[in-house]
Amino acid sequence: MSFTKRLIRWWPCLALAAAPAFAATSDVEQLTKDPKNWAMQSGNLANHRYSELKQITSKNAKNLQVAWTFSTGVLRGHEGGPLVVGDTMYIHSPFPNKVFAISLEDQSIRWKYEPKQDATVIPVMCCDTVNRGVAYANGKIFLQQADTTLVALDAKTGAELWKVKVGDPKLGETTTNTPHVFKDKVLTGISGGEFGVRGRVTAHDMNTGKILWKAYSTGPDNELMVDPAKTMTWTDGKMAPVGPNSSLKTWQGDQWKLGGGTTWGWYSYDPATNLVYYGTGNPSTWNPRQRPGDNKWSMTIFARDLDTGMAKWVYQMTPHDEWDYDGVNEMILADIKVKGQPRKALVHFDRNGFGYTMDRVTGELLVAEKFDPKVNWATHVDMKSGRPQVVAKYSTDKNGPDFNSKGICPSALGTKDQQPASYSRKTGLFYVPTNHVCMDYEPFQIEYTAGQPYVGSTLSMYAAPNSHGGLGNFIAWDAGTGKIVWSKPEKFSVWSGALSTAGDVVFYGTLEGYLKAVDNNGKELWKFKTPSGIIGNVHTWEYKGKQYIGVLSGIGGWAGIGLAAGLTKGTEGLGAVGGYKDLAKYTELGGVLTVFALPDR
Amino acid sequence: MNRLTKKAVLTAACTLAALSGLLPGAALAADAAPYKVADGHKVDAQTLSGWKTWRAMACERCHGAAQEGMVGPSLVNSLKVLSKDEFKATVLKGRIEKGMPNFDSSKMVSENIDNLYAYLKGRSDGAIEPGRLQEIGK
Numbered sequence: 001m002s003f004t005k006r007l008i009r010w011w012p013c014l015a016l017a018a019a020p021a022f023a024a025t026s027d028v029e030q031l032t033k034d035p036k037n038w039a040m041q042s043g044n045l046a047n048h049r050y051s052e053l054k055q056i057t058s059k060n061a062k063n064l065q066v067a068w069t070f071s072t073g074v075l076r077g078h079e080g081g082p083l084v085v086g087d088t089m090y091i092h093s094p095f096p097n098k099v100f101a102i103s104l105e106d107q108s109i110r111w112k113y114e115p116k117q118d119a120t121v122i123p124v125m126c127c128d129t130v131n132r133g134v135a136y137a138n139g140k141i142f143l144q145q146a147d148t149t150l151v152a153l154d155a156k157t158g159a160e161l162w163k164v165k166v167g168d169p170k171l172g173e174t175t176t177n178t179p180h181v182f183k184d185k186v187l188t189g190i191s192g193g194e195f196g197v198r199g200r201v202t203a204h205d206m207n208t209g210k211i212l213w214k215a216y217s218t219g220p221d222n223e224l225m226v227d228p229a230k231t232m233t234w235t236d237g238k239m240a241p242v243g244p245n246s247s248l249k250t251w252q253g254d255q256w257k258l259g260g261g262t263t264w265g266w267y268s269y270d271p272a273t274n275l276v277y278y279g280t281g282n283p284s285t286w287n288p289r290q291r292p293g294d295n296k297w298s299m300t301i302f303a304r305d306l307d308t309g310m311a312k313w314v315y316q317m318t319p320h321d322e323w324d325y326d327g328v329n330e331m332i333l334a335d336i337k338v339k340g341q342p343r344k345a346l347v348h349f350d351r352n353g354f355g356y357t358m359d360r361v362t363g364e365l366l367v368a369e370k371f372d373p374k375v376n377w378a379t380h381v382d383m384k385s386g387r388p389q390v391v392a393k394y395s396t397d398k399n400g401p402d403f404n405s406k407g408i409c410p411s412a413l414g415t416k417d418q419q420p421a422s423y424s425r426k427t428g429l430f431y432v433p434t435n436h437v438c439m440d441y442e443p444f445q446i447e448y449t450a451g452q453p454y455v456g457s458t459l460s461m462y463a464a465p466n467s468h469g470g471l472g473n474f475i476a477w478d479a480g481t482g483k484i485v486w487s488k489p490e491k492f493s494v495w496s497g498a499l500s501t502a503g504d505v506v507f508y509g510t511l512e513g514y515l516k517a518v519d520n521n522g523k524e525l526w527k528f529k530t531p532s533g534i535i536g537n538v539h540t541w542e543y544k545g546k547q548y549i550g551v552l553s554g555i556g557g558w559a560g561i562g563l564a565a566g567l568t569k570g571t572e573g574l575g576a577v578g579g580y581k582d583l584a585k586y587t588e589l590g591g592v593l594t595v596f597a598l599p600d601r
Numbered sequence: 602m603n604r605l606t607k608k609a610v611l612t613a614a615c616t617l618a619a620l621s622g623l624l625p626g627a628a629l630a631a632d633a634a635p636y637k638v639a640d641g642h643k644v645d646a647q648t649l650s651g652w653k654t655w656r657a658m659a660c661e662r663c664h665g666a667a668q669e670g671m672v673g674p675s676l677v678n679s680l681k682v683l684s685k686d687e688f689k690a691t692v693l694k695g696r697i698e699k700g701m702p703n704f705d706s707s708k709m710v711s712e713n714i715d716n717l718y719a720y721l722k723g724r725s726d727g728a729i730e731p732g733r734l735q736e737i738g739k
Contacts, residue, residue, distance in 0.1 A: 123695065123702035128672070194659070442733075446657050449707050453659035460666070
C-alpha cells in the first residue's frame with residue numbers, strides 16, 4: 001500500500017482518536033492530498049515531489065508551451081519554487097526575500113511583502129543569497145528570511161502576524177531553508193557551516209512563533225536532546241543506545257562549540273510515527289586535522305519526536321568528514337520493498353555519493369550504495385559498522401594540511417547537493433538530479449574569528465575524469481536494491497529539484513536554463529530554454545481544469561556562482577567553480593518564474 | 602600582544618613611515634613593488650603571509666581562485682585602480698551593500714593588510730602566479 005493510501009485510510013481514526021489535541025493542527029497535510037494544490041515545497045510531508053496529475057503525459061508533453069511568466073525583479077540564485085493553494089500562488093525571491101501572492105485567475109499581484117533586512121547579512125551568505133521557498137498552513141505564509149528571522153504573514157493580505165529570530169548573522173548565522181510545517185509546529189534550521197556555526201533545529205508554535213524546543217547537532221546530551229539510554233543508533237549490525245556524551249566524546253576540547261552540523265536541508269515527517277527527519281551538515285572547519293574524532297552528530301540523519309524534540313534514532317553517514325560532504329539533503333519517506341521485504345523506508349541521497357535506505361521506524365541501515373559509479377573516496381559502506389571504508393590516498397586528514405589530495409570523487413558539491421530528488425509512487429523509483437564532479441582538496445590551519453569565514457581548505461573542481469565529460473547526470477534509482485536504473489548525462493550539474501507525475505513524465509531543470517521533460521525511461525520528450533539557468537525546483541498544480549508546470553529560473557547558488565564577470569578567462573581548473581566557467585556561454589542572471597501548460601484544443 | 606612587542610611593532614611602523622617620508626616618490630619607482638618574487642611562485646615572507654591571509658579568509662569564494670572575479674569584482678583589475686589606502690579601507694571597512702564584508706574584526710587581516718596588498722598587487726601586476734606559493738630560498 002502506498003504511503004498516501006495508508007494515510008487516507010487511517011486519517012479518520014487518527015482524527016477521531018486525537019480530536020481535542022488536534023484543535024490546533026494545520027490544514028496543510030489535507031491540502032497536499034489534493035493534487036490541484038502544491039501546498040508544501042516538496043509536495044507533501046514525505047518529500048515525494050510527485051503529483052497524481054496526469055493531463056500532461058509522456059505522449060503529449062512535446063506540446064507543452066509557455067502559459068505565463070513572472071519576474072521576481074531579483075538577480076542571483078533562485079532555489080525552491082512556488083506554492084499553489086486554491087486560486088493563489090505564493091512566490092519568493094532570494095535576498096531581499098520578497099514574497100508575492102499571485103492570483104491564478106489573471107496573474108495580478110494580490111500582495112507583495114519585502115522584509116527590511118540589514119545588508120550585512122549578504123557578505124555572510126558568501127557567496128549566494130538563496131532561499132528555498134515559503135511554507136503555507138492555516139491561512140498563513142511562513143518565510144525564513146536570510147537574516148534568520150522566521151516570519152508569519154497573513155496569506156490573504158501579506159500582513160505580518162509574528163516574527164522570531166533564530167540566529168545572529170554577526171556570528172555567521174544565516175538561513176536559506178524553507179520553514180517546514182508539521183502538524184501544529186513550524187520547524188526551521190540554520191546555515192553557516194563555513195563560519196563555525198553550531199547547528200540546531202527549532203520548533204515553533206505555528207500561531208505565535210514561540211520556541212517549543214531547540215535541539216543542537218553537537219554538544220552535551222541535554223542540548224542535543226538525546227536520551228543516552230533510549231536514542232538508538234546502528235551499532236555492530238544492530239540498533240543500540242548511543243550512550244552518554246555521544247557527541248562530546250567525539251570532539252577534542254571545545255571544538256564542538258564551532259562544530260557545524262547545520263540544518264539547512266529538506267525535512268520530512270511521518271504522522272504514523274510522529275517522527276520528523278532531517279540531516280546535519282559538515283563539521284567545522286574543513287581542515288580535518290583540527291578536529292580529531294568522529295565529530296558527532298555532524299553528517300547525521302536525525303529522527304526526532306515532533307512533540308518532544310527527543311531523538312529516537314541517529315545515523316552518522318560520514319564520521320570525521322574530510323571532504324565537506326554535508327548530510328542535509330532531503331529525507332524521502334517511502335513504503336517500498338527492500339531486498340524483497342516491504343519496509344517503511346527513509347531514502348536519502350547523500351553528498352558523499354551513497355544512496356542510503358533506512359528503516360525509518362527503527363533506524364536500521366538497510367542499503368548504502370554509490371549512486372554515481374565514479375565515487376572513490378570510500379570503497380563501500382561496511383554494513384555491520386555502518387561506516388564508510390575510506391581510501392587512504394583520498395583521506396585529506398591522513399595526507400594532512402598543506403598537501404593537495406587529488407582526484408577525489410565526488411567534489412565538495414557532493415554527488416548531489418540540496419537539489420531534491422523525486423519519488424514516483426507509480427513506478428516506485430527515485431529520480432535524482434546529480435553532480436558528476438571531482439576535486440583536489442588542500443586543507444590548511446585556520447583560526448576562528450566570530451563572523452569570519454572558517455573554511456581552511458582550497459579546492460579545485462572539475463568534471464569526473466574518464467567519463468562523458470559533463471558535470472552532471474539525471475538518474476533513476478532503485479532504493480530497494482541500491483542500483484542505478486538509468487543515467488542521463490548532462491553538460492552541467494543538475495541543480496534543480498525533480499518532479500515526477502502520474503502522467504509518466506519526469507521534469508527537471510538544467511544550469512543552462514532548460515526545463516526538460518523525460519519519460520520514465522529517461523528518454524527526453526521536450527525541453528524549453530527559460531530566461532536563466534535553473535537551480536529552482538519543478539512544481540505542478542491544476543487550475544480550472546488545466547495542469548500547469550512551473551519553475552523558477554535564475555542562475556546562482558554554489559554551482560552557478562561563477563557566472564559573474566571574468567570566469568570566461570578560465571583558470572585551468574583552479575578554484576571552486578573552475579569546471580563551471582563554460583556556463584557563461586549559455587546564461588545570465590535574473591529571476592523569472594515560467595509556467596507551462598498544454599495548448600487549448 | 603604584550604607591551605614590549607606592541608612597542609616594537611609601533612617603532613617599526615614609525616620607522617617605516619619616517620623612511621617613506623624621507624624618500625618621496627619611492628612608491629612611484631618601477632622597482633618599488635611591495636613584493637619580491639622569483640619563478641612566479643616564490644615570494645618573500647611578507648607576501649607569503651599575504652597569500653595565507655587571502656586563503657584563510659576564503660576570499661576566492663567571491664573573487665575567484667585567480668582573483669579573476671566572480672560574485673565579487675576582479676582584483677586583477679581593481680588593484681590597478683585602487684590606491685593602497687582605498688584598498689585598505691575597502692578590506693577593513695567592507696562594502697556591505699555590495700556584499701564585501703568588513704574584515705576589521707579579523708586579527709589576521711588587520712595584522713597582514715600590507716602583506717595582503719603586496720600579494721594582490723603582485724597578482725594584479727602579473728608577477729605572481731595564481732595558486733600555491735612558497736617562500737624564496739625555502
